[in-house]
Amino acid sequence: ALFRLFKAGGGFVDSESRDLKPVFEPRSVAVIGASNNPTKWGCIILANIVSYGFRGKIYPVNPSEEKILGIKAYPNVMSVNDEVDLAVIARPAEAVPQHIEECAEAGVKAVIAIAGGFRETGKEGEELEKESVRRARKGGLLLVGPNTMGVYSASVNLCALMPPVSPRKGEVALISQSGNIGTNLLGFGSTVGVGFNKFVSSGNEADIECYEYLAYFGSDPNVKVILLYLEGVRSGRKFMRVAEEVSEKKPVIAYKSGRTQAGVRAAKSHSGAMISPNEIVKAVFKQTGIIQATTVNEMLDLAKSFVNLPLPKGKRVGILTWGGGYGVVASDVFEEAGLDVVSLSDDTIRKLSMLLPPYWSKGNPVDLVGVFDRSIQPSCLDIIAGDLNVDIVAALGFIVGSGAFAGAFGGQTHSKEGKNIVKEWIAKADEESMEYIVKLISKYGKPLVAVTATTDMEVVAKAAEKGVVVYPTIETAASVLSKMVQYAKHKKRKEEGRL
Amino acid sequence: ALFRLFKAGGGFVDSESRDLKPVFEPRSVAVIGASNNPTKWGCIILANIVSYGFRGKIYPVNPSEEKILGIKAYPNVMSVNDEVDLAVIARPAEAVPQHIEECAEAGVKAVIAIAGGFRETGKEGEELEKESVRRARKGGLLLVGPNTMGVYSASVNLCALMPPVSPRKGEVALISQSGNIGTNLLGFGSTVGVGFNKFVSSGNEADIECYEYLAYFGSDPNVKVILLYLEGVRSGRKFMRVAEEVSEKKPVIAYKSGRTQAGVRAAKSHSGAMISPNEIVKAVFKQTGIIQATTVNEMLDLAKSFVNLPLPKGKRVGILTWGGGYGVVASDVFEEAGLDVVSLSDDTIRKLSMLLPPYWSKGNPVDLVGVFDRSIQPSCLDIIAGDLNVDIVAALGFIVGSGAFAGAFGGQTHSKEGKNIVKEWIAKADEESMEYIVKLISKYGKPLVAVTATTDMEVVAKAAEKGVVVYPTIETAASVLSKMVQYAKHKKRKEEGRL
Numbered sequence A, B: 001a002l003f004r005l006f007k008a009g010g011g012f013v014d015s016e017s018r019d020l021k022p023v024f025e026p027r028s029v030a031v032i033g034a035s036n037n038p039t040k041w042g043c044i045i046l047a048n049i050v051s052y053g054f055r056g057k058i059y060p061v062n063p064s065e066e067k068i069l070g071i072k073a074y075p076n077v078m079s080v081n082d083e084v085d086l087a088v089i090a091r092p093a094e095a096v097p098q099h100i101e102e103c104a105e106a107g108v109k110a111v112i113a114i115a116g117g118f119r120e121t122g123k124e125g126e127e128l129e130k131e132s133v134r135r136a137r138k139g140g141l142l143l144v145g146p147n148t149m150g151v152y153s154a155s156v157n158l159c160a161l162m163p164p165v166s167p168r169k170g171e172v173a174l175i176s177q178s179g180n181i182g183t184n185l186l187g188f189g190s191t192v193g194v195g196f197n198k199f200v201s202s203g204n205e206a207d208i209e210c211y212e213y214l215a216y217f218g219s220d221p222n223v224k225v226i227l228l229y230l231e232g233v234r235s236g237r238k239f240m241r242v243a244e245e246v247s248e249k250k251p252v253i254a255y256k257s258g259r260t261q262a263g264v265r266a267a268k269s270h271s272g273a274m275i276s277p278n279e280i281v282k283a284v285f286k287q288t289g290i291i292q293a294t295t296v297n298e299m300l301d302l303a304k305s306f307v308n309l310p311l312p313k314g315k316r317v318g319i320l321t322w323g324g325g326y327g328v329v330a331s332d333v334f335e336e337a338g339l340d341v342v343s344l345s346d347d348t349i350r351k352l353s354m355l356l357p358p359y360w361s362k363g364n365p366v367d368l369v370g371v372f373d374r375s376i377q378p379s380c381l382d383i384i385a386g387d388l389n390v391d392i393v394a395a396l397g398f399i400v401g402s403g404a405f406a407g408a409f410g411g412q413t414h415s416k417e418g419k420n421i422v423k424e425w426i427a428k429a430d431e432e433s434m435e436y437i438v439k440l441i442s443k444y445g446k447p448l449v450a451v452t453a454t455t456d457m458e459v460v461a462k463a464a465e466k467g468v469v470v471y472p473t474i475e476t477a478a479s480v481l482s483k484m485v486q487y488a489k490h491k492k493r494k495e496e497g498r499l
Helices: A041-051 A093-106 A123-138 A179-192 A210-218 A236-249 A261-266 A278-288 A298-308 A324-336 A346-355 A376-386 A404-413 A416-444 A457-465 A474-498 B041-051 B093-105 B123-138 B179-192 B210-218 B236-249 B261-266 B278-288 B298-308 B324-336 B346-355 B376-386 B404-413 B416-444 B457-465 B474-498
Strands: A028-032 A057-061 A086-089 A110-113 A142-144 A150-153 A158-161 A169-176 A196-201 A225-230 A252-256 A316-321 A392-396 A448-451 B028-032 B057-061 B086-089 B110-113 B142-144 B150-153 B158-161 B169-176 B196-201 B225-230 B252-256 B316-321 B392-396 B448-451
Touching: A028 A041, A041 A057, A041 A158, A086 A093, A093 A110, A093 A123, A123 A142, A169 A179, A169 A210, A169 A298, A179 A196, A179 A225, A179 A298, A179 A457, A179 B324, A210 A225, A210 A236, A225 A298, A236 A252, A236 A278, A236 A474, A252 A278, A252 A298, A261 B324, A298 A474, A316 A324, A316 A376, A324 A392, A324 A474, A324 B179, A324 B261, A346 A376, A376 A392, A376 A416, A392 A474, A416 A448, A416 A457, A448 A474, B028 B041, B041 B057, B041 B158, B086 B093, B093 B110, B093 B123, B123 B142, B169 B179, B169 B210, B169 B298, B179 B196, B179 B225, B179 B298, B179 B457, B210 B225, B210 B236, B225 B298, B236 B252, B236 B278, B236 B474, B252 B278, B252 B298, B298 B474, B316 B324, B316 B376, B324 B392, B324 B474, B346 B376, B376 B392, B376 B416, B392 B474, B416 B448, B416 B457, B448 B474
Parallel strands: A028 A057, A028 A086, A086 A110, A110 A142, A169 A196, A169 A225, A225 A252, A316 A392, A392 A448, B028 B057, B028 B086, B086 B110, B110 B142, B169 B196, B169 B225, B225 B252, B316 B392, B392 B448
Antiparallel strands: A150 A158, A150 A196, B150 B158, B150 B196
């Protein structure tokens, strides 16, 4: 049953989780059903593998072609004169068991069965799925899927994906029980500055289940943060044990759907799924240390902070704001998220009073009250970050973004040149601000996030390259930071428990 | 006191609210403190008024200049040989009472006092503010502010704003107790496709209070939806009566800050403000029919749907999805927002089965299961929208957006030309889809929103021009639609009560 609440034991992970190296670090890949017809998945997937620059050898398999996309093709996988670590089967469901058998015969170590038409479509498909698993296990093969959009691994530049996504490289691993959502997250990651090290669209999880991917990524030193899109978990007990172990080492962030009757009906392809109302999900996640993402996209927001920022030592926030109204909103939103908009120390107030006009509010948030001087703003941020009362820093409007604002400024200057001058000025100032933020984070060892009310994705992506976290809304920042505080607490408690 | 709960009476609005026409539809504007120095607000505001193309006459006032920005200047407002409806005072706080007196002498009907330095800064400022109000009332003048970023009105092309914002024209009115948040919302509106008819940064509300703006916009036929950013309301009783009356006529959407101790501390400039925990805010808003925005930016999301879509007749949602995973997420999110992901009628299932492959899920959400055929998708949407069980339609992925996805596709084609071909193809398909959505809305009289997981703002703005509502996340769509359902219910109850 799904997500039963029980106290986790431990120690079995190593014995039950298999080594998934052939899936994520293959030295050679065969594409069974490879094709020169660009409307066929056997063409698209091969093209994705080739164009992303896979580091190993590629063997297209198709009995009726000599060459596919310019690469020598083989009539079947047995005729490849090399060790094949991984085979991607881009053939209809009916043909999959036979191909698995051939792969076993050829000594292939792992297969990815792309096609749908298995358990999710009814009795007949279920039989095909069972037969596929039976043959894979008999042949000692790992089986990804079936009904999957594929696998990605930055370690060997493997992009064996159905959709035309070209993931940004980074330190995040993603396990998704929906191919669409998973590959969309890879795509968005590029826009908002989240890079991936490994990805699997786990499909029907007929053989390799979620908890095995989780255990594997948990012990992968290239992976810093793990994301999970979950509809239902078959081996709930194993999943929880692995999650508890892994989340002691690195953040495990999950979005769980199937929280309502309607959701479970829609997810009926996962026949084992039962409703897990949000209260249950929350309780299970809390127990195992999994960080719950409130929305699908929040997984990326969370990943960005966990990858780039130190964990907070407490929940006291110091806020710099450009505009009092946003200071008011931030105070409410941070407090409601369980953070403390703390009183700043007398020393901090004194230092800030030397920089700001006499009518400044002398409180937290620190409102720059319209001070345009770019030499004062960074000093104010430094003073706030250095306050011993402050564990977390939020800088609102400190990075400006060259979108709407610059456009509007340009409107005032009546010329395209004027627009560009303002835009360039802001871009340069923003770049300096980003470098300053990086310095402050390493100087004080505290998480610092910037909130920039912009729809300008360029500034967000540029910030990400420098390791600076920029969110478009205060609400996102507050939610992410409060979850970092919770995770840091969970981790500390665990560490103390082990002593 | 703020937001006391009581049953509203009625009938006093007309007698206590003044006619704000001189503020929002002046035939002539004087700018006192106008300047040729581009770092002065007296220059920037005048430039904004000029460049937005104000339809009336403009009179710069400055005793030491002959011409300002090429326009004849006057030594004082009395020397202008014309009726001056509105004067913008861009002079320091200390000078404001004197200028108000001069305005009264010159027969000016309304003044906007831009400068800060009044009640929000302490005792001295409070005296200046009282003196300003005294002189304004004695002279029969309306006073906006002080401590305001100005006023905007599409009716006469008046953009008397401090920041360089050039609002998109439309049918929304915005009253903001924060100048920064207000003018930022105007800027964002352009990006996400929300146009404004009127705006006021209400500042300290020393004379004209929030409820008067609300009453005025309530009876303005050019205004279809009213947005409010509120920190505190002085005349709570009047505010509630006006809000109740106005929200019967048109949607009043509000974001209330000052919900926590920290928030109220940050908003201390509004000395009357008391904490209103979110439960209280919710209760008051519910009673008066005000729609509560969960975030500042949700005000724009809500405005977009209320302006463009018919009100839903019920809460039953039909969902079209491109990808099962998003269907699962949407089912959860819509249900959790209080909407019903309803069973579709047998007739609908039969009609859809004639178009979709045999293995389609035969339920709601309707998953297109990878059918690329652009002739089938619109027909499916039509069938769902026409179902008598369905009050609201959500189309996920129906509009694609030319952002990340097209970029990725282009990556696969290995060429810039390839990228552009795909991008253009998607843009064209999206435009057809938008036109189709407009047709369906008018055919069935039901609200239909598109959810497009894109960061491509072009597609969002283009959609808005056609009156098509596109949201970047399922959560936004669910929240907005559920609030539309609540408002429709409130309005119906009120109408029935009046019969």
